[in-house]
Amino acid sequence: MHVSESRSATSNVLRSQQREHNRLQMAERRQQGKAYQPYNRHAFRYNPGEDHSLSRHVLIGTMTVVCPYCKTLKFCRETKGMCCAAGKIKLPQLREPPEPLKTLLAGYTAESKHFLSNIRKYNSRFQMTSFGAEVITTHFMPTFKMKGQICY
Numbered sequence: 493m494h495v496s497e498s499r500s501a502t503s504n505v506l507r508s509q510q511r512e513h514n515r516l517q518m519a520e521r522r523q524q525g526k527a528y529q530p531y532n533r534h535a536f537r538y539n540p541g542e543d544h545s546l547s548r549h550v551l552i553g554t555m556t557v558v559c560p561y562c563k564t565l566k567f568c569r570e571t572k573g574m575c576c577a578a579g580k581i582k583l584p585q586l587r588e589p590p591e592p593l594k595t596l597l598a599g600y601t602a603e604s605k606h607f608l609s610n611i612r613k614y615n616s617r618f619q620m621t622s623f624g625a626e627v628i629t630t631h632f633m634p635t636f637k638m639k640g641q642i643c644y
Contacts, residue, residue, distance in 0.1 A: 531549060544550045555565040559572075561579035572578070589597060596607040607614065 553568050555567055557566045557568050557570070558564070559566060559575050561573070562576040562582075564575040566575065576582070588594065595601070596604050598604055599608055
């Protein structure tokens with residue numbers, strides 16, 4: 493047998509082994525993908541009544557990591573410094589809310605508990621009442637025109 497024939501035979505064996513290895517890897521990946529298939533685009537059909545905590549595919553853990561810069565609670569695999577750009581962003585302390593909002597947010601009274609359990613509904617109803625815009629008034633037609641950024 494010549495050297496070139498020997499190399500050819502060896503490379504054919506190696507190629508065959510590589511193909512088999514690749515085939516097995518792809519089969520394993522397909523199998524893993526099938527396990528996660530029920531979760532594909534799951535956010536678009538989210539059901540709040542469904543308990544995902546028992547699923548072996550949903551493992552996010554608890555928020556036990558504290559950012560050394562802003563003291564934010566984070567999950568263990570969250571990117572370091574993502575919350576405050578590693579201390580580069582410093583937000584001012586929030587001011588205390590005015591009354592009666594302060595009492596409603598406290599959660600001590602029945603009215604306050606009702607408010608807190610329905611806070612999203614209230615926010616949705618009133619979000620446009622604090623609509624801010626620069627109003628353009630003309631002498632032609634009484635219409636509501638806005639210019640610039642719309643904030644609500």
